[in-house]
Amino acid sequence: MNFLTKSYLAYSHGEKTVSPWVILKPLGWLGSVIVGTRRAFYDHGVYASEEPPLPVISVGNLTTGGTNKTPFVEFIAEQLSRWGLKPGIVSRGYGGTTSEPVVVLNGRGDRSVVGDEPLLLSSRLTDVPVAVSSDRMADVAALLDHDVDIAVADDAFQHRRMVRDVDIVLVDATCPFGNGTSLPNGILRELPGSLSRAHAVVISKSDQTSPEALRRLKERISHWVPQERIFYSRLxxxxxxxxxxxxxxxxxxxxxxxxxxxxxxIGNPHSFRNTVLKSGAAILHEFEFKDHHHYDANDLQKIEDAARKSGGKAICCTEKDIFNLPRGYVPRVPLYVPRISALVEEPGRFWNVVVQALRPQIVVASNGYGEDAIGARLARKAAQRFPQAEVCAFPLVGSGIPYKKIGVRILPPLSKSPTGGIIKYHLRDLYQEIKAGLFRQISRQLSAWNQLRSSCRTVLCVGDAYLLCHTLWGQGKKALMVATAKTKFISGHWKLESFLYRKGCRKVWTRDEETAVELRQNGVAAVFEGNPIMDLSCD
Known part of the structure; x- marks a missing residue:
């Protein structure tokens, strides 16, 4: 590793505050703006998140590497296997070249195609398929061909396009947030406030810093995550x-x-150094390369020569480095590797949080009294079809009486609309709604959606394009839609409504076949499988 690289890493990790690299500060601010804008777009459905075909547990972080993600992914997958599930892993495969999903089994694969970490995980977890590509949604779909029950996504916290059931974020106790700024000025992919999206935060390498430093870090993280969802881990x-x-x-x-x-x-060579020293070995010489570096013959010649000249008897690298050695390389001096694994303090409490987050939450949203009645029947059917799921109701208009009658939990806030939510025909109706606090109620409802953003798996909308727009802005995920308000024979659909359905819906059920055909012609995933108003009301 050359002098410039070491100087930059020392600055970005917060080890040096006075550095010529301070010239990168404007780019760090720009990076924060870009990341914040992207996050807001996903939060509010401008870029809609999509549901994968399997439950997904994500293991990620806020910084660039070095938090022990790989051993933690292995830790999660092993526990799922012990419970009798069949997990699979999805990975971006940094250092690889594939853009289409490649499934690695038993550690067999081409490093230049899939990268080093997938090969490492597959070699350690021989019964677990590892799907690799730049498209994690396609990777999850590829795992279906291997009878997988649940997917563990490696480094997916920033992959907002794919909905995750559980987001676990690792924070390195020895260097939590670097110098506290975004790339390229610092090491943060997102600012620490993004931890509020996490279901669990795990402070890794907890044995490599002082108890007081751990206490201060936990206290800082608790600004965004409740303390009961913060954990410690070590190797x-x-x-x-x-x-x-x-x-x-x-x-x-x-x-x-x-x-x-x-x-x-690797991302944090200091952690590897600590592991070697704690094992009792002496370090005579140390070489550091850029993360995922692919070694060549010259690199290894220098390393072996340094070992001989220093009087040592062996060389040592991480397990991941083995997969970056040249094909056919045979060490001329003994090469030792520490095989590491992750441990979590209070594992019972940790797994309780994970299991609770895995329980899917289905929200039936409706915006009208008749829509509430339809929504209540759909909620009952969903509860019968998915008995392990939590089914809730989100009525935008009125108090949700049909939901109450069948015992479905109603999410606040509730309000009584003086017009029943119909404000588009007369200005006096709009005036009545505004007088009754329409804008205040909309603000409260959007805040309620915000609280659901990380816990809601599926939203089923019963109503019109306004409800869909309200839902997307509130929680950002593509919804299922039962379109009750318009048909081809009643007003038809405006281009803006078709656009919203196309971009924000996984599927739309219409009141008649002709409307479904019209919407499909505009690129909407629309179907007609019976009139929801008549069929459900007669059920």
Missing amino acids: ADPLWERWDGERFVPVGKNMTAFSLTVFSA
Whole structure:
């Protein structure tokens, strides 16, 4: 690693405050604006998030690498397997070239195509398929061909296009947020306030800093996440192995007699260094390369020469580095690797939070008294079809009496509309609604949607394009839509309404076949499977 790279890393990680790299501050501010705008677009449905075909647990972070995500993904997948589920993993495959999903099994794959981390995970979890590409939605779909029950997404916290059931975010205790600014001035992909989207925050490497520093970090994180959803993790004592060029040969845990030349190409080489030292080995020389660096013969020649000249007997790298060695490379001096795994303090409490977040929440939203009646019947059917799900109602107009009659929980706030929500025919109706607090009520409803954004899995809208627009702006996910207000024979659909249905709906059920045909011609995923007003009211 050259001087300029080391100088930049020291500045971006907050180790040096006085640095010529301060010239990047304007770009850091610009990065924050771009990321914040993108986040707002997803929060409010300008870019709509889509539901994957499997439940998804995401393991991510706010910074660029170095938080022990890979061992934590393995930790999650192993526990799911112990429960009798069949997990699969989806990965971006940094350093790989594939744009179409490639499924890696038993650690067999081309590093240049899929990257190093998928190969590492697949070699450790031989029964778990790992799907790799730049399209995580396509990766999840590819896992369906391998009878997977649940997907674990590696590094997906910023992948807002895909809805996740559980977002676990790792924060490095030794360098939580770097210098506190966004890329490229700092190491933050998002500002710390984004932790409010997380279902659980795990402070990793908790054994590598002081109890007081941990306390202060937890207190800071609790500004955005309740303390009962903040956890500590660390790496277990490593099991050491020797790489002979083809396979790993177990060595054990005692490395006190070893003097090593270490090399790594990972996000946080200091953490790797600490692991080696805690195992009792001495470090004679150290080489650091850029994360995901693909070693060549010259790199390894320098490393081996340094080991011989320093009087040491061996070299050492991380398990991930093994997959970045040249094909066919056989070490000329012994090469040792610490095999690491993640541990979580209070595992029972941690898994309770994860399991609770996995329980899907279905929200039936409706904007009219007749729509409430239809919505109540749909809510009852959803509860019968998905008994493990929590089905809730979000009536925009009135007090949701049909939902109350069948015992469906109604989400606040409630209000009694003087016109029943019909304000488009006469100005006096609009005046009555405004006088009754229309804008205040809309603001309260959007705030309620905001609280649901990270917990709601599916929204079923019963009503018109206004309800869809209200729902998208409130929670950002593509909705299912039962269109009760308009047909081809009553007003038809404006171009703006068709646009909203096309961009914001996974599927639209219409009142008649002709309307479905009209909407499909405009690119809407519309179907006619019976008149929802007549069929459901007679059910």
